[in-house]
Amino acid sequence: MKNRNNYAFFTAALLALSFSYLINEKWQPRVSAFMNSTYFSASAKPMIKKNTIQVALLLDTSGSMSGLIEQAKSQLWQILNTLANTEKENEETKLEIALYQYGSPTYGKRARQIKQLSGFTTDMDLISKKLFALGTAGGEEYCGEVITTSISELEWGKDDSNFKMIYIAGNEPFTQGPINYAQACQLAKKQDITVNTIFCGTYQEGVQTMWKQGAQLTDGEYMNIDHNQTTVYIETPYDKKINELNQKLNETYIPYGNTGKMKKENQTKQDSNAFGYSSANAAERAYFKSSKKYKAESWDLVDAYEKDKEVIKNIQVETLSDSLQTLSVEELEVKIKLIRGNRASIQNKIQSLNSQRLIHIENNSKESAEGSNLKKSIENSVEKQAKKKGYKVKN
Numbered sequence: 001m002k003n004r005n006n007y008a009f010f011t012a013a014l015l016a017l018s019f020s021y022l023i024n025e026k027w028q029p030r031v032s033a034f035m036n037s038t039y040f041s042a043s044a045k046p047m048i049k050k051n052t053i054q055v056a057l058l059l060d061t062s063g064s065m066s067g068l069i070e071q072a073k074s075q076l077w078q079i080l081n082t083l084a085n086t087e088k089e090n091e092e093t094k095l096e097i098a099l100y101q102y103g104s105p106t107y108g109k110r111a112r113q114i115k116q117l118s119g120f121t122t123d124m125d126l127i128s129k130k131l132f133a134l135g136t137a138g139g140e141e142y143c144g145e146v147i148t149t150s151i152s153e154l155e156w157g158k159d160d161s162n163f164k165m166i167y168i169a170g171n172e173p174f175t176q177g178p179i180n181y182a183q184a185c186q187l188a189k190k191q192d193i194t195v196n197t198i199f200c201g202t203y204q205e206g207v208q209t210m211w212k213q214g215a216q217l218t219d220g221e222y223m224n225i226d227h228n229q230t231t232v233y234i235e236t237p238y239d240k241k242i243n244e245l246n247q248k249l250n251e252t253y254i255p256y257g258n259t260g261k262m263k264k265e266n267q268t269k270q271d272s273n274a275f276g277y278s279s280a281n282a283a284e285r286a287y288f289k290s291s292k293k294y295k296a297e298s299w300d301l302v303d304a305y306e307k308d309k310e311v312i313k314n315i316q317v318e319t320l321s322d323s324l325q326t327l328s329v330e331e332l333e334v335k336i337k338l339i340r341g342n343r344a345s346i347q348n349k350i351q352s353l354n355s356q357r358l359i360h361i362e363n364n365s366k367e368s369a370e371g372s373n374l375k376k377s378i379e380n381s382v383e384k385q386a387k388k389k390g391y392k393v394k395n
Contacts, residue, residue: 048157048158048159049094049155049157049158049159049162050157050159050161050162051088051091051092051093051094051161051162052093052094052095052096052157052159052161052162052163053083053086053093053094053095053096053162053163053165053391054096054098054120054154054156054157054162054163054164054165055083055095055096055097055098055165055166055167056097056098056099056100056120056150056154056165056166056167057072057097057098057099057100057167057169058100058101058102058146058147058150058166058167058168058169059072059099059100059101059102059134059169059170060101060102060103060141060169060170060171060172060200061101061102061103061104061134061135061136061137061139062103062104062136062137062138062139062140062141062170062172063136063137063138063139064136064171065103065136065170065171065200065227066136067200067227067228067229068169068170068200068227068374069131069134069135069136070231071225071227071229071231071373071374071375072131072134072374073131073132073134073273073277074231074277074281075231075373075374075375076127076128076131077274077281077284077285077287077288078281078284078375078379079374079375079378079379080095080097080124080288080293081284081287081288081291082378082379082382082393083095083097083293083382084288084291084292084293085291085393085394086163086382086386086391086392086393086394087391087392087394088161088390088391088392089390089392092292093391094122094293095122095293096120096121096122097118097120097121097124097127098116098118098119098120098121098150098154099116099117099118099127099130099131100114100115100116100117100146100149100150101114101115101117101134102114102115102141102142102143102145102146102170103139103140103141103142103170103172104135104136104137104138104139105137105138105139105140113139113140113142114142114145114146114149116149116150116153117130117134118130119153119154119155120154120155122293122295123263123295123296123298124288124293124294124295125263125266125267125270126266128270128273128274129266129269129270132270132273140176140177141170141171141172141176141177142176142177142178142179143168143170143172143174143175143176143177143181143184143214144174144175144176144177144178144179144180144181144182144183144184145177145178145179145184146168147166147168147181147184147185147187147188147195148179148183148184148187150166151166151184151187151188151191151193156191156193160192161390162192162389163385163386163389163391164191164192164193164194165193165194165195165196165220165381165382165385166188166193166194166195166196166220167196167198167378167381168195168196168197168198168214169197169198169199169200169225169227169374170198170199170200171199171200171201171227172209173209173210174197174209174210174211174213174214175209175210181210181213181214182213182214182217185214185217185218186217188218189217189218189219193218194218194219194220194385195214195215195217195218195220196215196220196221196222196223196377196378196381196385197211197212197214197215197220197221197222197223198211198223198224198225198374198377199211199212199222199223199224199225200224200225200226200227201224201227202224203224205224206222206224207222211224219388220381220385221377221380221381221384221385223377223380223381224372225372225373225374225376225377226372226373227373227374229372229373231277231373231375233277233278233280233281234280234360234361234364234365235278235279235280236280236283236357236360236361236364237360238283238353238354238356238357238360239279239280239282239283239357240279241353242283242286242287242350242353242354242357243275243279243282243283243286245286245346245349245350245353246271246282246283246285246286246289246350248346249286249289249290249343249346249347249350250267250268250271252302252339252340252342252343252346253267253296253300253302254300254301254302254320254321254324254336254339255299255300255301255319255321256299256300256301256304256315256316256319256320257298257299257315257316257319258316258319259298259299260299260300260319261319262299263296263298263299263300264299264300267296270285271285283354283357286350287350287351287354289347289350290346290347290348290350290351290354291347291351301315301320301336302336302339302340302343305333305336305340306340312329312332312333312336313329
């Protein structure tokens with residue numbers, strides 16, 4: 001009996017030692033590696049946003065707002081270029097856009113006819129895609145509700161260095177809906193979010209329907225526009241060359257991952273959408289694509305490698321083009337570096353040509369100095385408010 005007890009004790013001790021070895025030497029390192037992996041840490045620890053420009057566009061898509069949606073589509077790249085050129089001195093800034101529609105029962109899938117088309121993203125091709133898919137239909141325009149929804153749903157930065165703005169555009173009274181506009185704007189102000197209101201109609205009507213009051217509650221800008229005004233483009237001698245360079249720029253993108261091919265196709269599609277308005281508008285898009293604010297690391301291997309050199313070691317080879325699948329990691333790295341250098345050269349050429357293009361536009365502009373469209377309103381308000389947050393719009 002004594003021998004049996006000794007044997008049982010010895011066996012239990014051996015099992016305990018073996019289990020301890022497995023935990024400490026085998027399993028723990030793997031668990032720790034998983035816990036510290038990019039995927040897991042990104043889920044558990046949200047990245048702190050600093051020096052980030054965040055803009056939520058809330059667009060009325062009720063039946064009378066087809067002109068507003070048309071301006072948003074046709075002026076998108078001009079607006080984004082203004083925001084891309086808004087920076088802090090000697091500091092890198094990030095640009096994020098979110099998009100909502102409200103006032104359309106056909107497209108608003110939720111109660112109160114509000115729909116988030118995109119949360120905050122650096123993927124401006126996605127924003128363009130969502131805009132071009134928009135239509136209009138009669139509905140109820142609840143301004144207080146959509147402002148409150150965007151504040152609660154979006155991942156607004158908490159750091160004081162962030163520049164946070166809401167632009168809401170529409171033509172019905174600002175007072176409509178179950179949530180009081182003043183309550184919604186006060187909520188925005190508490191979170192250091194500036195609400196800018198754009199009334200589609202006469203200045204005085206916007207004042208009477210409380211659009212101006214809504215903006216004033218957050219020290220924002222109240223603006224009125226003629227939403228049916230057609231966008232005026234000024235063609236320049238530089239547009240053709242810029243657009244030719246844009247085609248070469250597209251060739252420097254290497255799609256990878258599950259969404260790579262789809263995103264690459266969308267890049268081309270949004271080029272086509274921009275060109276559909278004019279070659280001048282296409283040049284505006286090409287200029288944005290030449291800036292640091294055009295981000296494609298989620299699907300382009302060149303941008304992804306610049307952000308994280310380890311990406312090529314864990315890539316799904318089968319998602320690459322056939323010509324790249326046979327390359328070794330070292331060969332692929334050399335290829336990426338060569339393409340990155342070529343891309344930088346093309347982007348610099350576009351930037352240089354665009355400087356000349358802007359001079360030509362300034363000398364031949366037919367637009368009213370006051371302006372009365374979406375682009376002008378956003379440009380003017382960004383310049384005013386940037387100074388308050390330590391930002392500046394570069395010329």
